[in-house]
Amino acid sequence: MxxxxxxxxxxxxxxxxxxxxxxxxxxxxxxxxxxxxxxxxxxxxxxxxxxxxxTPDYIVEAAAAAARQPKYHRYTPAGGLPELKAAIAAKTQRDSKVRFEPGQILVTNGGKQAIYNAFATLLDPGDEVLVPTPFWTTYPESIRLAGGVPVEVLANEDAGYLVTVAQLEAARTPRTKVLLFVSPSNPTGAVYSPAQVAEMGRWADEHGLWVLTDEIYEHLVYGDAEFVSILHAVPSLADRCVVVNGVAKTYAMTGWRVGWLAGPADVVKAATNLQSHATSNVSNVAQVAALTAVSGDLSxxxxxxxxxxxxxxxxxxxxxxxxxxxxxxxxxxxxxxxxxxxxxxxxxxxxxxxxxxxxxxxxxxxxxxxxxxxxxxxxxxxxxxxxxxxxxxxxxxxxxxxxxxxxxx
The missing domain is CATH 3.90.1150.10 (Aspartate Aminotransferase, domain 1)
Structure with missing residues (x-):
């Protein structure tokens, strides 16, 4: 042949x-x-x-009621229900002491989509992201998908799995654009002290870096540990910081798939454009469940x-x-x-x-x-x-x- x-x-x-x-x-x-x-x-x-x-009963009941309402049977804004975005803004100010306008928030299909959307919006091919290691398995894959380069910064058990500013500085190059910051940490459970959070935030600010901070475990701290948002510790980061969060861990809602990112309006608008082509709006029923969760108390x-x-x-x-x-x-x-x-x-x-x-x-x-x-x-x-x-x-x-x-x- x-x-x-x-x-x-x-x-x-x-x-x-x-x-x-x-x-x-x-x-x-x-x-x-x-x-x-x-x-x-x-x-x-x-x-x-x-x-x-x-998932707490009152949240489930709110979702069941939403499923019976025809208005939730239709497309809604790709960026999220306006009432949910307003509630997330109020919740963020309550829990993180950080103020966002509803227009600075994008509701996503879980925290994973928020992370990918953020990296896809911020990174160009070859841009580097400092990744404290051990890391959650999805972070480097999201960075690579977005064209970026994850740069691992390792802290072992002797350091309590906490990286230092000196380590971050040693890993920084002219291509470094973003610091990934996670406290409390998945997978280690490590929590940075308020002083350490502020030191890292000031270092990132001094070098003009973006910070992506994942705050999904904000309510799960123990003993004398304290959750502090890096944006609250260093408010001058506001124009270069994206906060990722969601209802999955705090409210036992992993399967509901509702997360969000919050940040500068131009970044959020661009990430919303991306989501409008990728998935459009998050399930309306799940959004109403999340609205009930973040609007309620923390009992x-x-x-x-x-x-x-x-x-x-x-x-x-x-x-x-x-x-x-x-x-x-x-x-x-x-x-x-x-x-x-x-x-x-x-x-x-x-x-x-x-x-x-x-x-x-x-x-x-x-x-x-x-x-x-x-x-x-x-x-x-x-x-x-x-x-x-x-x-x-x-x-x-x-x-x-x-x-x-x-x-x-």
Whole structure:
């Protein structure tokens, strides 16, 4: 069979841009755990960052009522319901002590879309973003999708997973455009002190950097830890700061998919234009549920936080009882992020475990507990365990890990 020398070179089936994206490791672990449970396996999942509480009844009832109203059966503004944007502005001033006008807010399909929209709006190809590491798995992928370059700035367990201004300055180059700031942190639960927040904000301001600050865990802090918005600490950042937030974690509304970004009016307008072509408006029923959530009091939030705090103390104590495991105390969010470097290089039930990914696989296969390996968030040598699950499951799951790792030799 002859070949046609003039035939065009076939295009790849998948674009390089999309083909280079890694699957969300946290969602992959959660999906595998749920599939095993559906098959009858007694799997306990520490993978997803998802509160085990139901969405409060009054929020659900508001959504049910909205579903019966024909006005919510139609398209609404791509940027969000005006009444929700006004309520988000009021909530932000109440909780973060930062003032935004409704026109400075874009309602998105969850926090992930807010993050992508922000990076897509701010970054040109080659622009660099400083990413404190360990990082939530979606941040670098969103940066790459937007054409940017994530620059990892690592803080390990000895530093309490808190990067310093000196580290950020060492990583800054002429291409650095954005500082990603997250406190409380996913995956580590680390919380920067008010003084540290202000120092980072002043440094970013001094060098003319943009700041994208993810404040989704603002209400989940424990002990003496304090949430401080970097924009409140350094108001002069107002023209170069984008705040990302949502109802998922605070109100146990992960599946409702309502987040938002707030920032300078020109940035928000551009991000809204992007969303008008990508998804248009967020589900109106979910927006009404979010309106009810952010307009209400925080009593349900306080009850959930008390439960998380109890579980936090339990999981840290149990993990630190395991030889070779070092778990700094998380002061925010609902994650423990232990170092398991002392376990690596050992044999567990016939398998030599060299990486935290291999260790996570052994834990799932041998004792049916799902955890996320550190490779999803940066370097190997760590595990992330969400303690947003029932007290009994938490104790049982960590007990299984304890019993397994006793056998490491």
């Amino acid at each position: 002859s070949t046609d020398a003039t035939a065009p070179t076939p295009f790849p089936r998948i674009s390089h841009r999309i083909g280079s994206i890694a699957e969300s490791a946290t969602l992959a672990v959660d999906a595998k755990a749920k599939a095993l449970k559906a098959a009858g396996r007694p799997v306990i999942g520490f993978g997803a960052g998802e509160p085990d509480f139901p 349900a939030v306080h009850e959930m936080r008390a439960a998380f705090d109890r579980r936090r103390q339990t999981i840290v104590k149990m993990l630190n009882e395991i030889e070779g495991v070092d778990c700094p105390e998380p002061l925010g969010a609902f994650y423990a992020y232990p170092s398991v470097k002392g376990v690596l290089g050992k044999e567990i039930r016939g398998t030599l475990v060299s990486t935290s990914a291999e260790l996570a696989a052994v834990i799932l296969d041998e004792v049916e507990v799902a955890v996320v390996p550190g490779e999803a968030f940066g370097p190997s040598g760590y595990l992330r365990l969400s303690y947003a699950l029932g007290d009994d499951d938490l104790a049982e799951g960590v007990s299984r890990i304890q019993a397994l790792l006793v056998e490491a030799k």
